[in-house]
Amino acid sequence: QVQLQESGPGLVKPSETLSLTCSVSGGSISGYYWSWIRQPPGKGLEWVGYIYYSGSTKYNPTLESRVTISADTSKNEVSLELSSVTAADTAVYFCARSTPPYIGVMRDWGQGTQVTVSS
């Protein structure tokens, strides 16, 4: 059974870059799509973007100018970078896996990691 575990700094200063990692165990990242989704406190879900293990990406246009998602098959992990953060980027960040051809069906999720943007 695949397990996804998000990790990264819980506190990031405004204008800095948020960097998170999704470590995958119990399976390979190869052959799958990997999404990042975020949830501000007390609010709903927002899809940030995805990467196919081979490197192709798709981002939410509202974040596209600030976001980079990458994959490292040797480490079996996926990463998220979000630059120039503000308080509006405070959220729980989840990673999730989709299996082709059901690219949009995010079946497996990590537990999420809380990120707070504050000076």
Add this chain to the structure above:
Amino acid sequence: DIQMTQSPSTLSAYVGDRVTISCRASQIINRWLAWFQQKPGKAPKLLLFDASSLQSGVPSRFSGSGSGTEFTLTINSVQPDDFATYYCQQYNTYPWTFGQGTKVEIK
């Protein structure tokens, strides 16, 4: 972006009731719709995809219907474990978008 609107935002039900949640898309999304259940402090859990296909391991009391722009999630005989927040999500068009959520509370 495609806007997903769920109704109601909150509903109260007794254990054993039949619960229905609606999800409306601002554009036609065919049947490219998923439903998730989320409990406090936990990740969303996939319940259904392609509007009506039950994810493996999900109890059969959950069902989904609809196509185009109107969709429904039904819980037949709601159980104590079902009290949670439910989200719909479209994956017909980028960016994928979610509804605002429906909280199902115990009456």
